[in-house]
Amino acid sequence: MSEKEDAGCGCKAKAPEDIGRRDFLTRATAALGAVIAAALSATGLGYFVSPAFQRRDEDWVDLGRAGEFKAGAPSLVEFTQRRRDAWVTSERRSSAWVVTADGKNFTAFDPRCTHLGCPYRWDSGASRFVCPCHTAVFDLDGKVVSGPPPRPLDQYQTKIAGNRLMILPKAEEKA
Numbered sequence: 503m504s505e506k507e508d509a510g511c512g513c514k515a516k517a518p519e520d521i522g523r524r525d526f527l528t529r530a531t532a533a534l535g536a537v538i539a540a541a542l543s544a545t546g547l548g549y550f551v552s553p554a555f556q557r558r559d560e561d562w563v564d565l566g567r568a569g570e571f572k573a574g575a576p577s578l579v580e581f582t583q584r585r586r587d588a589w590v591t592s593e594r595r596s597s598a599w600v601v602t603a604d605g606k607n608f609t610a611f612d613p614r615c616t617h618l619g620c621p622y623r624w625d626s627g628a629s630r631f632v633c634p635c636h637t638a639v640f641d642l643d644g645k646v647v648s649g650p651p652p653r654p655l656d657q658y659q660t661k662i663a664g665n666r667l668m669i670l671p672k673a674e675e676k677a
């Protein structure tokens with residue numbers, strides 16, 4: 503660093519080239535800091551915002567090998583649904599009645615009666631679903647045979663992925 507003795511006051515004055523270099527370093531440091539801050543902000547923003555835009559493929563639940571469901575005999579399958587809603591992951595235990603006539607096409611029923619939500623059961627002797635609460639009866643297709651329910655059993659969407667039966671446990675009303 504070049505400094506000159508000021509003749510009048512005895513203090514040291516800075517050379518013009520020192521001021522230029524110092525100013526350059528200050529500005530360069532500030533610019534670098536701004537770039538780093540912007541990069542960190544973008545990363546952090548992406549971390550917090552991206553879950554809100556993620557696809558909901560995880561909503562599908564694997565119920566097992568499709569070939570293991572017995573044709574003509576409804577099976578009550580219990581499952582755990584993990585749901586990620588933006589930043590919160592929750593778990594819910596539920597079940598579905600799975601029906602197949604040929605081992606290829608599947609129907610999955612919401613296990614709650616469409617009258618007041620009681621769990622119903624399969625009566626193999628009568629080949630009917632029976633709700634014990636108010637004696638409702640549904641056939642294998644979920645249609646109301648007798649009793650107070652206002653509509654057939656609600657269904658879940660199904661699909662086969664590989665050789666696995668998948669359901670989307672969000673009940674859909676059948677008119």
Ligand code: FES
Binds near residue numbers: 615635651
């Ligand atoms: S809740 Fe099933 S018949 Fe009423």
